[in-house]
Amino acid sequence: MTSQAEQAHPTAASLDELVRDAARALPDKAAFRSPAGSLSWAQTDAAVDATARGLLALGLTAGDRVAMQVGNTLDFPVVYFGILRAGLVAVPVNTEYTAAEVEQVVRASGARLLMTERRGAQTGHTLLAQLPELQHVVVIGADGPGSLSTLQSGVGSPVTSGRGGEDLAVVLFTSGTSGRPRGAMLSHRALSANLEQTSRIEPQVMSTDDVVLLVVPLFHVYGLNGALGLIARQHATGVLVERFDPVETLADLRRYAVTCVVGAPPMYVAWSMLPDVGDAFTTVRLALCGAAPLPSTVLHRVLEVTGQHVFEGYGLTETAPVLTSTLMSTVAKPDSIGRPLPGIELRLLDGDGHDVEEGDPGEIVVRGDNLFSGYWPDGAEGPDAQGWWATGDVAYADVDGDLHLVDRRRELILVSGFNVYPREVEEVLLTHPDVVEAAVLGIPHPYTGESVKALVVLRERAQPSSEELVAHCARSLARFKCPTAIEVVAELPHSATGKVSKGRLRELAG
Secondary structure: OEOOOOOOOOOOEOOOHHHHHHHHHOOOOEEEEEOOEEEEHHHHHHHHHHHHHHHHHOOOOOOOEEEEEOOOOOHHHHHHHHHHHOOOEEEEOOOOOOHHHHHHHHHHHOOOEEEEEHHHHHHHHHHHHHOOOOOEEEEEOOOOOOEHHHHOOOOOOOOOOOOEOOOEEEEEEEEOOOOOEEEEEEEHHHHHHHHHHHHOOOOOOOOOOOEEEEOOOOOOHHHHHHHHHHHHHHOOEEEEOOOOOHHHHHHHHHHOOOOEEEEOHHHHHHHHOOOOHHHHOOOOOEEEEOOOOOOHHHHHHHHHHHOOOEEEEEEOHHHOOEEEEHHHOOOOOOOOOEEEOOOEEEEEEOOOOOEOOOOOOEEEEEEEOOOOOOEOOOOEOOOOOOOOEEEEEEEEEOOOOOEEEEEOOOOOEEEOOEEEOHHHHHHHHOOOOOEEEEEEEEEEEOOOEEEEEEEEEEOOOOOOOHHHHHHHHHOOOOHHHOOOEEEEOOOOOEOOOOOEOHHHHHHHHO
């Protein structure tokens, strides 16, 4: 199935210009609100300029990477757009990452500066002493030298980056099948194109009058461009919430009169079980869900108690991110990911690279100006010479042309929409002295969609507890990657080539 694609690779200005445009058009309008205060678009633009000047004063030059481990606070949009305005490349880092995981990203990206909050200051200064390419650490919320407030204290003229188009804007790292981080290279063109594609959906996803709940993490591509980028483009207002709490976020919907919810399945699962969700949704005009499939039972429950249909979408980091949405369907169906956005071409191909027969499943292959430029640092495995890129996901189109996912990408586990690759967890388990062999797979979970289960073979007479093995993982992995269940087995099933058979493993795991 194909939708009309636009002319390849249009010129795109630096994304920070979205903030400047909003400040010129609506200087006094609230750009971002949070429990800590609020910023108008004029204040946001001025803070972005101050951040850019400070970064340039440190001697950073166009294209240098800046790693940023920042939560959903007023500082995130200022730092993110400030990095872009300085002509630099933002490298968002998961706020739940351990010191080892932060080091992986900083080392792999060759970041010259790490922007972090107080809780990450010790890790940052340790890395500063260990990694020769890392030259600066800036701590948000601290005072004095090395703080964000000091970085922003200089005065001067407005900054213009001079970047845009195919220039790199963001490198987003996600664990690869090798268990090591891989950075998807997103240009200003790709990010801008997806904002344009999303803005062409009818009914409109977001308008200037919208107040948007920003509780999905902004370090994730869904929050970064699918929410924050679109807010800036539409001059809307974002409500920043650092951590999802079902009761508190329903109170936030009321407190800020939220009109647009950008959500993920665990949010709707939790809300659907609260008695006052209907009352809290009275100002909401549009509820969106992405990052992972939403159980149809939850969709029906939310519709029943709020009168709001939750519109689902599908995308990937490499596609900046949205590819399809049920907003594009004639009727938004449960268990469907809808149809391609305007400007995106999509095909379903069989194993020989041919279009599948009607109704048959095939790999999703896409083309559009929103596609990434390959993986860091050399652009490997990006779109082919004709602009097509294979997602690795399998879907079928029903008689109406609506898409339905039938298989996940390779062995990827999705925990609350975050990628977990089994190999990464397995390698950590194997560093425990009592573990001889380990295999990891995803199992259904009522709140997070999936959780991580590990099957381990232990050394003879070894008896580590499950708690000990989980704690071992937690020293090297973010919490969402750690197993929630560990089962000790006498042996793991292997294929004829010696690889662990994941199909037989699922049978063994029940």
